[in-house]
Amino acid sequence: MKDTKWYTQTLEEVSTRVDVVNGLTTSQVMESREKFGENKLVEAKRRSFFLRLLDQFKDVTIVILIIAAVINVQFGEAVDSIVILAIVALNAVIGMVQEDKADKSLKALQDMSTPTAKVIRDGKEQAVNSHDIVVGDLIILDAGDLVAADIRITKSNSLTVQEASLTGESVPVEKHADYVCAEDAVLGDRKNMAYSSGMVSYGRGQGIVTAVGMDTEVGKIAQLLNETKNEPTPLQMQLNQLGKVLGIGAIIACGIILLVGVLNNHDPLEMFLTAVSLAVAVVPESLPAVATIVLALGVQRLVERHAIVRNLPSVETLGSASVICSDKTGTLTQNVMTVMEYWTEGDVKELAQGMLLCNDSRKNNGAWVGDPTETALSVWAETLDMPATELLTQHVRINEVPFDSTRKRMSTINVIDGVKTVLVKGGVDEVLNVVKYMEVDGKVVPITSEYIQEIQEKNKEMGSKALRVLALAKKVVEDENIEAAEIESELVFVGLAGMIDPPRPEVVDAIRTSKNAGIKVVMITGDHAITAEAIGREIGLLEEGQLVITGKELDAMDDDELFNQVEHIGVYARVSPEHKMRIISAWKKHGHIVAMTGDGVNDAPALKRADIGAAMGIVGTEVAKGAADMVLTDDNFATVVVAIEEGRRIKDNIKKAIAYLLSCNVGELLVLLIAILFDWPAPLIPIHILWINLVTDSLPALALGVDGAEEGIMDRKPETSKSLINKGMMWRIAYQGVLIGGATLFAYMYGSGMLWEAGDVETGQTMAFITLGFSQLIHSYSIHSSEKSVFTSFWKNKYLLLATLVNAAMMLAVLFIPAVNDLFKLGTLDLHHWEIVVGIMFIPLAVVEIMKLIKLNGKH
Known part of the structure; x- marks a missing residue:
């Protein structure tokens, strides 16, 4: 059955x-x-707490950090292990809290x-x-x-x-x-x-x-919601890939250092400790924490901008979005039928009053309730400064013929200014069938064929704009107790009113911004194709050459045909939930990051299938909200674009933190590798490296994570790379790391007497320690922008200034507190050595600024 x-x-x-x-x-x-x-x-069966907890430790970077922490404990570096494990625990706690939103869709x-x-x-x-x-x-x-x-x-x-x-x-x-x-x-x-x-x-x-x-x-x-699996976000995949690369790089670098050190007759235990400290240096242990905190801060900013994000990595996913598949009703449009056009040869207020009285909508708690078409007519009357509620009370309804689908008309008899007046409202053709007269200069005369043709042309004109058109006719009667057939006969035509669910005012600008940002906006709706196409053209979504297809036409396509056509289709009409899933999958096969907006039950599976699902918070169903990654508290499509901008800012800042951390780590690696290859005494001992990482890796990287958005952030195309590090970024990390490492080696060689007759290893290590630590702190200011000078952005990030001051104080404490200085086996420097160190530590910054200037001039 x-x-x-x-x-x-x-x-x-x-x-x-x-x-x-x-x-x-x-x-x-x-x-x-x-x-x-x-x-x-x-x-759906909920996964156990233990399995959900295990998920928090799947990332390669996290696994490497745990291994590093265990090794450090074995060699007495408990403080560093505690810091690493605290970072890992923080990630797990935040992840569990976010996942406890679980899957509320079925409930x-x-x-x-x-x-x-x-x-x-x-x-x-x-x-x-x-x-x-x-x-x-x-x-x-x-x-x-x-x-x-x-x-x-x-x-x-x-x-x-x-x-x-x-x-x-x-x-x-x-x-x-x-x-x-x-x-x-x-x-x-x-x-x-x-x-x-x-x-x-x-x-x-x-x-x-x-x-x-x-x-x-x-x-x-x-069932579709049950079958749809949560896929890792682009950021999670990119961080995982980065973790694998760094892990392999750390193992190779440590192996080289250990092997060369042993071949050069260094103490094997000392070389193993150096290799382990370097492994911790190569893998930036603060990166997961920095990414998590930056995402969390982004979530807080989005709350202030009317978007609630339920999953931290989803914020960054928005920044990568290259396609927005949007529902129409309630998302691109206001979900409120509104009279947009009217036509009458008489007084518009007479037309509006007739539409109001021949109408079953009523006001309840200040709002019109009833059929959306009728409430639209009542609201229209009020926009014409008509006292709608008073008119309904004054002009009493004494008889009616309810609407039915056969006649497609509704009729009432109201007492208007003491006169019993028939009002008939309905479809244009259905009303014209019972019209016999028209009004000219206040006189009722038989309707002409020319006038009927004019009415039909106006109806066709409004219909071409996807307006739903209703007509009104009237007549005066002596007796209200007459048959329905007599009520709806020999009427005088009054006028037409056309209505539609109009676009949201801010949508046009939001779509224009999306297109400037290289983001394709696609409408997917269950509404009729004519209505959807009209709205699509009005808001600038449909471009020349783009197709409008229906669910039936989509059914006729197999997945390969859809894959070939999907980039040329701008509007889908009369679609089902299964259709939406196919459309999203086709876009994803092209390598796009897909955002989906919606508010209805029918949107829920697609919201879950998309890379980022955004549900409407006011008119959205609980189903849609439960399936979505983000809920818009103002139901504003433009908020999606705002969220994409925030996502781009977050991704930029995470990449800045990565560039900073890795360029510093490359410098550290270079210092130790060259010293071992040339069989020099170690420029830095393990405790130096661990302390510099503790001081310079955390606060500056975190401060870079809250940088403001770059100018023109929404005028560039979405990033399609599956890696967080592109060729340009790789080059900057490499040469900046060489600068930091080179400056540190120069300081060591100068202090140890390799370049100067007077010197010793302790002085060289002290100069290397100061140069490496402070050059990294100074280098953080170069990372603000890959193009703009530090002198234009120095004061823009107050958190970076604060981080620099705190970390500089920590470095100086090691140098000038005797007990700590002895623990770190550092010496004291005279004024001459301090002058050399201060000069050297600014060299990486100066070279980076020159490179920016060359790049800027090259563009012009």
Whole structure:
């Protein structure tokens, strides 16, 4: 029974299979529940705490740090081990907290079920818990009811159902019991079905339950959410790759140093300690903590800018986004039907008043409630400075002919200024069918064919803009107690009103900014193609040559065809959740980082499948919020663009921290490697290296992580590299590391007497220690920008200034506190040596500035 395509069957065929009058008997209810199950959604099995904890230690960098910490403990370097393990623990705690958002999607889906529903069983109407509904139940639907299961309509009286959360269609859908759908009809076109999570916005009806629980369309979405796996973010993959490279590099470098040292007859234990300290130096242990803290600070900034991010790496993922797949209704548009155009030969206020009075919407707590089309007309009247509520009270309705889908008209008789006036509102053709007169200079005269043609041209003009057009006609009567046919006859035409769910005002600028940033924006909606295309063109989303296709056309494509076409399609209309998944997958196969925005139940699987899912916080369903990585608290598409800018800033800053840490580490590696190759006494002993790493790696790198956004950050294309380090960055790390290492070696050679007659190893080590530590601190200012001079940005980062002062004090404490100085086996320098050291430590900065100037002049 549940596999039957009920929407393809006639009402007579349905009636032969189930009792559409008396409903199920008690025994049939029990049988159905046993056969098809309860009307509940199955929750995904939650992974154990232990497995989720293990996930926090999978990154290669974390594994290397743990190994380094264990080795350090074995050789008495407990302080450094404690620092490393504290960083690892911090990452694990933050990761666990973020993952505890878990997967709330299915619970949210369950929460959408109505607590009770009206059913007919054993010929009697009764209220039951929505979970107790079974396949075959006869359900009663009234205005305001949430649909508790999938239902084949068997009775309909002006029944309309709002299905935006499931199909994405912006206006309620008329439902007809006697309608028969084609077998390939998409959800939004099945006018004889009502689906779980829909809401009855108008009229009344009855229907047979065709599916419950996981077999409903909402249940299928729940299954999609279960099957969609969380993939690692680009940043996680890039950091992992970097960790592998650094790990291999550390092993090779340590092996070379250990081998050369032993061959040169150095103490094997001393060389092993040097190699281990170098391993810790090569792998920047502060990088995971810096990345985590920078991401967390970015999350806080985004909260202030109306975006709540639920997963730290997702912030950076936004910065890499190259495609935004956006829902239309409620995301690009306001999700509020609004009168955009009107046409009348008379007074516009007469047209608006007639639309207001021939209307069932009412004001409740300051807001208009009812059918979205009718509330739009009421709001329009108020925008014309008309006292809408007073007019409804003054001009009493004394008779009416309700709207029905056959006539497609609604009629009322109101007393307007003491005169009994018929008002008829409906589709343009349907109203013109009962119009006989028009008004010219205040006089009623027979309507002309030219006037009718003018009306139809205006209707066509509005329709080409995807406006939903309604017409109004009127006449005066003596007696309100007349037949419906007499009410709707010999009417005087008044005018037309066209409405649409309009774009959000800020969307045009947001899309323009996205395009400047090299980000493609694609509309994916359940609405009609004409409406979607009109909105797409109005907001500047559709470009010349881009295609608009429907769900049916998408079904006709296999995955290879979609892959070949996806970059040329700007708008998808009348699509299902499965379609959205295919579209996102096709973009991802092209190597794009895909962001998806949405608010409905139908958006949830795609939000989860995308690299970054952004749900609307105000109008968004709990399902969408539960599946998303980010929730927009202002439902503003422009906030997505703001979040992308923040993501780019964060990625830039993480790369600055990496460039700083690795260039410093290259300098350290170079110092030790050259000294060992030339069989020199060690320029730095292990405690020197560990202290410099502790001092220079943490605070400056973290301060670089909060740098402001670079100018023109949204005028460049998204980065497509799968590595955090591109060729340009690799070159800068290499030559800057050589500068730092070279300056340190020069200081050592000068102090130890290799370049000067007077000197000793202790003085050389002291000069090398000072030069390496302070040149790294000074070098942090060169990292602000790969192009702009340090002199233009020196004061822009107050945190970097503070970090430099704190770390400089820590370095000086080692030099000038006697007990600490003795622990580090350092000497004291005279004024001459200090002059040499101060001069040398600024050499890397000076050379980097010259290189920036050469690069800038080369561009011009």
